Amino acid sequence: MDVKEKKKNIRQELLKKLRSQDKEQRRLKSEKIKGRLYAHEKFKIADTVMFYISEDFEVDTEQMIRDSLKSGKKIAVPITVVSQNKLIASLLVNFDKELSKGPYGILQPKSDFVRPVPLKKIDLIIVPGVAFDLRGYRLGRGTGYYDRFLSKIPESALTIGLAFDFQLVDNIPTSSRDIAVKEIISN
16 A cells, blocks of 8 residues: 555544544543643744634634634634645734635635735744644645645744644654644644
8 A cells, every 4th residue: 555545544534533523522622732732832932823724623723713812922824825736824813804715615814814924924833634643744634735835934933733632643654745743732
């Protein structure tokens, strides 16, 4: 079995587990992960944090984003630019007013609210994943947007993956294009 096939199998298995997780369990686990993130020294001192906007089955970042905005942090979120096969970090000011469904059905800033953030200004990037391994390698949705994005960020930016315990696996097969996160916060 090649790398692509192995990744596909892990992705299918974990997406099934993610989607079948009880909503209340997801909420409680997400709260604990949020507490660990907020206690992280690098999060406390970060001026600009980039969050992914979670889907219904992922570690919930919506409340993290709302609370971070209230606390005065600058929050960037990704915009998927399908025509250029890339992500752009965009400053988010109002969660309720500025977002709509973008490509792949994921919320992102509406065109009126696109405010590109230079990568060198981002202190911390919260990275989504279907699975993570002990080395920090992640398995995303298979489109490569985050790996391409992460390959361009400054070395000084901290990358943290958020995951439920069952999303942590021993080993994810990798290729030269895969980029590991520096830390994982799970519950």
